[in-house]
Amino acid sequence: MGSDIQRALLWILFGLSAFMLYDRWQVYNGHPSLIGADTEQTAPANTASNASVTPPTATGSGVVPQEAAPAVKKADLITVETDLVKLSIDPNGAVIAGSQLLKEKQQVPWTDVGLVGMILGNKPEPAKDVELFTDKGKKIYVAQTGLIGGAFPTHKTEFKLVPGPLKLEDGKNTLEVKFEGEAGGVKVVKTYTFERNHYGIKVSHQVFNNTGHEIKPSVYYQLTRDGDKPEGESTMVNAYTGTAVYTEKEKFQKVSFGDIADGDRDYQVNADNGWIGIIQHYFVSAWVPTQGVNRENYTRKLADNLYSIGSIAEMNAIAPGANATAEAVLYSGPQDQERLEQIAPGLSLVVDYGWLTFLAKPIYWLLSFLHSIVGNWGWAIVLLTCIVKAILYPLSLAGYRSMAKMKDLAPRMKALKEKYGDDKQRLNMAMMEMYKTEKINPVGGCLPILLQLPVFLALYWVLLASVELRDAPWILWVTDLAAPDPWFILPVLMIISMVIQFKLNPTPPDPMQAKMMAFMPFIFGAMFIFFASGLVLYWLVNNILSIVQQYAVNKQIERDRLKRQSN
Structure with a gap:
């Protein structure tokens, strides 16, 4: 016995x-995993540029004009480099349209190395830097911001680069890159502040009211991405790729691209805390607005296989001739749990250990x-x-x-x-x-x-x-x-x-x-x-x-x- x-x-x-x-084999052949997180697979993406993406609408806060600004040539992208990342910023909206993680390399397929590589005759190519943000053909993944509540600067408004350094020099711990844009009598100075050895970027919007009346704008922080699997991800892995919302009340909530397409809003919309983000295997991008400020979280399907998630944060009324500043942190990098805990509460939950989290x-x-x-x-x-x-x-x-x-x-x-x-x-x-x-x-x-x-x-x-x-x-x-x-x-x-x-x-x-x-x-x-x-x-x-x-x-x-x- x-x-x-x-x-x-x-x-x-x-x-x-x-x-x-068998589950890994299913994933290898493009089928959904039978356990753990699912990767949302959708139809092939239509070619869509940053200029064609419609900004969000907040109830009672106005609508951004729908006309698109002229597309900016790729050669005109502004390159910013720190010790960890190389960013491409599109002056059309001062949008982050590209990022290379200089310390993270794409994984070489294991079938190209070792004994299997010898048997199959495969030779591994030199490992490339991991790219998160991108706007190349059908691959779209960008970080956008702007104002709503009037005819204010949005991520479609043409911004101008304020002269200054674009590379974090040796001996320096911070780098500030500023852009200025104006619309409807309102001027916005958008400042990206980078720190050495940090993936988190401090993003501030200083709003100058040059109109003759009081304004009450709101700032939206948006991530827009296609629904395809990340380039270079192993075919033997079926990690979750999609959006997520975190608030103190409802905690960590995944919102798949399929849910967005179906119009599901099974997440906390109104809050004054938390963050929104997009998750993929090993990496995450997340907007963390100032805590304690009322905001509205939203998700939208923009086109075939193109989705956005964002958060609209209220600003106080700004009198004529006055100015006010709104701040947020944009984290875009590896799911390093120690780093993520320092950025915002609950951000480390993007590391998905499945149903055995309590033991993992x-x-x-x-x-x-x-x-x-x-x-x-x-x-x-x-x-x-x-x-x-x-x-x-x-x-x-x-x-x-x-x-x-x-x-x-x-x-x-x-x-x-x-x-x-x-x-x-x-x-x-x-x-x-x-x-x-x-x-x-x-x-x-x-x-x-x-x-x-x-x-x-x-x-x-x-x-x-x-x-x-x-x-x-x-x-x-x-x-x-x-x-x-x-x-x-x-x-x-x-x-x-x-x-x-x-x-x-x-x-x-x-x-x-x-x-x-x-x-x-x-x-x-x-x-x-x-x-x-x-x-x-x-x-x-x-x-x-x-x-x-x-x-x-x-x-x-x-x-x-x-x-x-x-x-």
Whole structure:
């Protein structure tokens, strides 16, 4: 009975792994994931320029004129460079129309490197910088702002660059880039303030009322994007790509592109806190208006496969000849949880750990702590495995003892089978009597495997979603713990460890079942080829520690048996 339960549990683990592999295969072939977050896929985008996007309308606040300003040539884009990003700002609206993350590279397809690359004859191309904002043909992803409440400057108004530096020079910690635009007697000075070693950009709108009457404008902060999957994203990943809204009351709410197309507004519209953003695998762009200021959140479908999300923040009335300033922060960069927490409450929730968030969060925290000590994410995973095994060892010890005793009783179990033949009922009764006499828990052998499953699945999500482990090396051939092992060395070592592990456990009395169990390590190894190398590393170290623990317990049981026999 004990070995039956153990085999059943192993089949559950096998089935779970097979399901995860099938899910990755579904994603690879363009189908939606069966688990976790969904990537919204829509029809091909129409070619649409920044000038053709209609600004939002706020109830009671007026409408921006619909006529489009003349398109600005790409050569006229203003290039701004810091230590982390290179931005392209379109003077037509002072819109951020392009961004290169200078410290983040697009991932090389794992089929182009290592053993698979050699077999297929693929050669990896030089890694390019990750691009977030863009306005190239059908790829549209821009950050826009403007005023509503009158014939005021919008993201369609032509702005002029105020002369000044456009590159963050060595020895400088901040860079200010200013644009001026005017419409309807209202002048806006839009200032982008960059800080060294920060992806967050402070964006201010200083509004000058040059009219002869009081005005009460509102500032809109908008992100516009096509609904396609990010360029360069692995085909084996199906992370969420879409918009999100966060408020203190309703917390984190995803709004998929499909929901926007359907007109769904299942998010908090009116608030005086929070942020709005667009999420994709590993990266996020978010507008964080000044907290405590009344705002209206909105989403809109602008054209086929073109969507926007924004927030309209109220400003106080501005008397003739006076001016007022509205401020917000635009974050556009990697989903670095420590950075995001500093920008705004709840912004780190864009890191999606699926339904195991309650367990994945502590695992990520522990991994980060270990990484701060050893300085390497691979060794942090090794230490994490050791800590988990140490914590679970008191619970696992009973399982190891049961397995050792059952292995020690294998000759007696074989004799019982020969005695009772095909009489399953009497055989099971005799085995249960033997378990009772020898004080063996037949289910105990399942416990070590069962206890590892939640940690295994949570670590799977941590490796899938945490940008910190993206392109993180371990040793020698393992250059990306979030990607499969390009040389299959870790899966092969895992197969060897599983073979040794099964040798230490009791062999099933049924020859057919014994053969199936003997093939199990090779089946697992074949599946783990497609899993992140960090996950395989965890399971390999876990197996090695289990072997050591099981071997020590087996030897102790053997010494106890010899001692009893000598007496």
